Amino acid sequence: MFINKHLIDFMRGCKQYTFLSCFLEFLWTIVGAIISLLSACAIRIVLSGKPFFVFKYVYQPLIIVVVLLFVQFIVYKQKVSSANKGSRIIKTQIRQDLLNKLFELGSAYTTTSRTGEVANTISNKVEWLSNYYTLYLPASSSSIINAVFIITGLYIIDAVTASICLVSCLGMMFCPMLFYNFMKDRGIKEWKAYSDYYSDCLDSIQGITTLKAFNANQRRCIYIDKKGEEFRRAIMSQLRVTMLENGVLEFFLQTGCALSVATATVRAALGVISPDGLIFTLFLTAACFMPMAKLGNAWHMGYRGITASYSISELLTKKATFSLAKANVSINADFKNVEFDGDIEFNDVSFSYDGDFALKDITFTVKNRTMVALVGASGGGKSTIAHLLAGFYPVGSGAIYVGKMNMSKQTVGSIQSMISAVWQDCHIFYGTVYENILLGRPDASRDEVINAAKKANLHDFIETLPMGYDTPLGENGMRFSGGERQRLAIARAILKDAPILIFDEATSSLDRKNELDIQKSFNELSCAKTSLVIAHRLPTIQRANQIIVVGNGKILAAGTHEKLLKSSPEYNSLWGRFLGGQYE
Numbered sequence: 395m396f397i398n399k400h401l402i403d404f405m406r407g408c409k410q411y412t413f414l415s416c417f418l419e420f421l422w423t424i425v426g427a428i429i430s431l432l433s434a435c436a437i438r439i440v441l442s443g444k445p446f447f448v449f450k451y452v453y454q455p456l457i458i459v460v461v462l463l464f465v466q467f468i469v470y471k472q473k474v475s476s477a478n479k480g481s482r483i484i485k486t487q488i489r490q491d492l493l494n495k496l497f498e499l500g501s502a503y504t505t506t507s508r509t510g511e512v513a514n515t516i517s518n519k520v521e522w523l524s525n526y527y528t529l530y531l532p533a534s535s536s537s538i539i540n541a542v543f544i545i546t547g548l549y550i551i552d553a554v555t556a557s558i559c560l561v562s563c564l565g566m567m568f569c570p571m572l573f574y575n576f577m578k579d580r581g582i583k584e585w586k587a588y589s590d591y592y593s594d595c596l597d598s599i600q601g602i603t604t605l606k607a608f609n610a611n612q613r614r615c616i617y618i619d620k621k622g623e624e625f626r627r628a629i630m631s632q633l634r635v636t637m638l639e640n641g642v643l644e645f646f647l648q649t650g651c652a653l654s655v656a657t658a659t660v661r662a663a664l665g666v667i668s669p670d671g672l673i674f675t676l677f678l679t680a681a682c683f684m685p686m687a688k689l690g691n692a693w694h695m696g697y698r699g700i701t702a703s704y705s706i707s708e709l710l711t712k713k714a715t716f717s718l719a720k721a722n723v724s725i726n727a728d729f730k731n732v733e734f735d736g737d738i739e740f741n742d743v744s745f746s747y748d749g750d751f752a753l754k755d756i757t758f759t760v761k762n763r764t765m766v767a768l769v770g771a772s773g774g775g776k777s778t779i780a781h782l783l784a785g786f787y788p789v790g791s792g793a794i795y796v797g798k799m800n801m802s803k804q805t806v807g808s809i810q811s812m813i814s815a816v817w818q819d820c821h822i823f824y825g826t827v828y829e830n831i832l833l834g835r836p837d838a839s840r841d842e843v844i845n846a847a848k849k850a851n852l853h854d855f856i857e858t859l860p861m862g863y864d865t866p867l868g869e870n871g872m873r874f875s876g877g878e879r880q881r882l883a884i885a886r887a888i889l890k891d892a893p894i895l896i897f898d899e900a901t902s903s904l905d906r907k908n909e910l911d912i913q914k915s916f917n918e919l920s921c922a923k924t925s926l927v928i929a930h931r932l933p934t935i936q937r938a939n940q941i942i943v944v945g946n947g948k949i950l951a952a953g954t955h956e957k958l959l960k961s962s963p964e965y966n967s968l969w970g971r972f973l974g975g976q977y978e
């Protein structure tokens with residue numbers, strides 16, 4: 395039987411339903427075997443050749459058969475219901491664990507893994523895993539236990555026929571084990587090919603506008619076809635082994651059945667088995683092999699479940715670099731208006747991604763309720779600094795202090811609850827405008843949501859939508875422009891009203907009206923907050939209490955606007971571009 399430690403661990407929470415399903419499947423199979431036995435009794439009575447005897451006794455086993463058929467129906471219904479309950483519990487529980495894990499791993503993981511692969515694990519692999527508990531385990535355990543009982547009974551009637559049944563049943567039980575290693579490798583390749591294909595399709599759908607803009611539809615279709623072909627090959631390679639395995643299973647089943655029947659008949663002709671014994675042997679052989687015939691299908695479920703269990707547990711046991719889930723913070727605390735009174739300090743912070751880019755010796759302070767602006771050429775490390783403050787990645791060396799708290803695994807959750815962040819690439823979720831703003835603080839009232847939208851200069855635009863705040867937004871809010879998206883993110887942040895603000899200004903070329911709207915809503919948002927702003931606009935830079943010029947992962951200069959104009963050539967060159975409107 396296919397089983398491993400992960401599968402035993404995953405069973406927690408649905409143990410009772412799995413055992414109940416196995417027991418009911420076994421009961422169902424045993425009732426089937428008893429029906430076979432009673433049918434043998436009825437035939438024996440009919441073949442007795444005494445009309446009065448037949449007339450008097452044949453009805454008894456037949457009536458019991460009818461009752462048992464009804465019992466079998468009830469048992470079957472109960473089995474399906476228990477399997478469904480177990481399946482629901484296990485799917486909910488594992489999907490919840492996977493989602494929690496993804497939140498815990500955070501952007502450090504999601505930026506390096508493919509959406510299609512993660513989605514495949516959460517949807518399909520979990521589905522196969524639940525089939526393992528609700529279909530494979532009951533079918534395989536019940537047919538094996540049933541075979542043990544029946545073969546024991548057959549030994550009482552005739553040891554030779556029983557031995558033939560035993561050998562073929564053992565063949566059917568162990569032959570999948572021989573194929574397992576071939577199937578496992580091919581199975582892992584098939585999952586991988588499927589994930590790649592699925593991810594590429596998803597990527598293409600999301601990037602359809604870009605593909606059209608570059609007239610790349612045809613090229614992309616060819617690429618997707620190629621991936622589809624790789625997936626087909628992976629399936630075929632897997633199917634070849636499955637068919638071979640099914641062939642061997644079928645061989646044991648058919649040969650075992652035929653040989654048992656032939657042996658019993660010959661031995662009855664030789665007088666070793668009585669005619670009554672022959673009747674029972676034939677029916678018991680059928681009762682033994684019929685459930686075994688289901689094993690072929692069940693093995694497939696078992697094998698898919700076990701390969702899925704490896705990748706699910708691999709994801710669940712991934713180590714988080716920073717752990718919000720394990721941090722000492724309750725979900726509700728995220729949305730409380732936490733009091734914060736202190737400075738933010740970056741102390742000799744260094745950090746690097748897996749690649750070459752690194753931040754080196756970043757030291758600066760954002761004084762309480764003041765604004766620090768980060769400026770510099772694209773790719774210099776401004777967003778990385780902001781991501782470190784947001785707790786997306788742990789620092790390599792040095793420390794970030796928020797108030798008196800040194801950011802660490804234990805404090806990151808509490809620190810995140812004090813931060814409102816507005817990123818350039820704000821995500822809009824599938825749902826209504828209202829639900830998207832409410833994300834900032836789920837317990838806010840409708841009036842508070844509308845107020846936040848007003849302060850973010852988004853209210854008038856929302857009113858023009860067909861259903862106002864209840865207008866459904868497609869995936870990633872396609873109907874929102876860059877400026878509107880950022881104002882929606884500002885509305886969320888206004889609603890959250892946290893004391894620390896991280897703001898990554900929109901760099902997309904905004905029209906004058908959008909730019910003014912964003913500026914107004916930003917002023918509303920940043921009022922009396924301790925703010926770290928990645929600045930792309932002149933008014934923001936001029937309002938900042940301190941400006942830090944970042945380039946190549948280092949602080950190139952820091953000070954007020956006037957001081958930097960006098961002392962920093964990099965700032966002077968940036969300022970020239972700000973004035974010329976060329977700074978992105």
Ligand SMILES: Nc1ncnc2c1ncn2[C@@H]1O[C@H](COP(=O)(O)OP(=O)(O)O)[C@@H](O)[C@H]1O
Pocket residue numbers: 505747748749751770771772773774775776777778779
């Ligand atoms: N998740 C990531 N993994 C690896 N490298 C990254 C990641 N995010 C950004 N980088 C790299 O880090 C460098 C700095 O990026 P970023 O901080 O976004 O710069 P800026 O915001 O100043 O434009 C860039 O070279 C970028 O390619």
Ligand SMILES: [Mg+2]
Pocket residue numbers: 776777778
């Ligand atoms: Mg950036």
